[in-house]
Amino acid sequence: MSKYGLLLLTAILLIGCNQQEILPSLPLTTSAKHLEDKQEIELVDVVVQKESDEVLEDKTTETEDKPEQIEKDPILVVDNPTSVEVLVNKQRKLPDGYSPKDLVVPNVPFYFSEDDPKKKMRKEAAAALEKLFKGAEQAQLDLVxxxxxxxxxRQKTIYEYNVTTRGQAVADKYSARPGTSEHQTGLAMDVTTAQVAFSLEETFRQTNEGEWLEQNAHSYGFVIRYPKGKEEITGYSYEPWHIRYVGKSIATEIYDQSLTLEEYFTRE
Ligand SMILES: [Zn+2]
Incomplete structure (x- = not known):
């Protein structure tokens, strides 16, 4: 089995009980892309995205040569974790243990019925999401x-498991460090539709729901956080399903100028 295969296996093992639906039919030879698209939630955590196997090969060598470089790689701690404008990415993390104080469950359809913390968003974002879903419904679309x-x-558990089983260099390459997932802000939601069997994959963009979301999310204060063609800037593959609340003003500016959140905050 290749190193990459082992990583995928690790990912699959970590995916655990809430992802069972994809496990039986998922061969280890399945591309990382497929895996990632199917289950963005865990794969952002575990397998990550853009950097494919050749990067792993390169990095393995580099790691052996200069392990200190990876350990010294600084991750900045954001000073505005409670702001709806907070910028979280692989270089910018939330403070250790940060948890939003105003999490609520938005009144929108989910693809599962049980209670789960992953239904939650911060209050302002949840209210905006409800409006977005109303808008989609009025357009006769079926967002979920x-x-x-x-x-x-949860992120810490996944990351530490990877460090223990694979070593820190590999864990850093293939799992988000705790604090660096945008989902921890309570401002992000992954959305999907029955047309793609409620999965999180690029084909979502080809559905009417995906197209509507791309063209209208900003009107409700959301951005498509990881756009196509901006992978080098965001550090993530194209994710047409991942929307992030930033408020209407910023979202509209980002939409009109085809920016990423990173570009928005660093522009002149
Ligand atoms: Zn997401």
């Missing part, structure tokens, strides 16, 4: 929510 808030503890 999949995954919102993810706790620091």
């Amino acid at each position: 929510a999949a995954s919102g808030y993810r706790s620091y503890e």
Whole structure:
């Protein structure tokens, strides 16, 4: 089995009970892309995205040569974790243990019925999401929510498991460090539709729901956080299903100028 296969296996094992539906039919030879698209939630955590196997090969060598470089790689702690404008990415993390104080469950359809913290969003974002879903409904579309808030503890568990089983260098390459997942802000939600069997994959963009979301999310204060063609800037593959609340003004500016959140905050 290739190193990459082992990583995928690790990912699959970590995916655990809430992802069972994809396990039986998922061969280890399945591309990372497929895996990632199917289950963005855990794959952002575990397998990650853009960097494919050749990167792993390169990194393995580099790691052996200069392990200190990875350990010294600084991750800045954001000073505005409660702001709806907070910028969280692989270089910018939330403070350790941060948890939003105003999490609520938005009144929108989810693809699962049981109670789960991942139904939650911060109050302002949840209210905006409800309006967005109303707008979609009025356009006769069938949006379904999949995954919102993810706790620091859950991310930490996944990351530490990877460090233990694979070593820190590999864990850093293939799992988000606790605090660096945007889902921890309570401002992000993954949405999908029955047309793609409620999965999180690029084909969502080709559905009427995906197209509507791309063209209208900003009117409700959301951005498509990881756009196509901006992978190098965001550090993530195209995710047409992942929307992030930033408020209407910023969202509209980002939409009109085809920016990422990173570009918005660093522009002149
Ligand atoms: Zn997401």
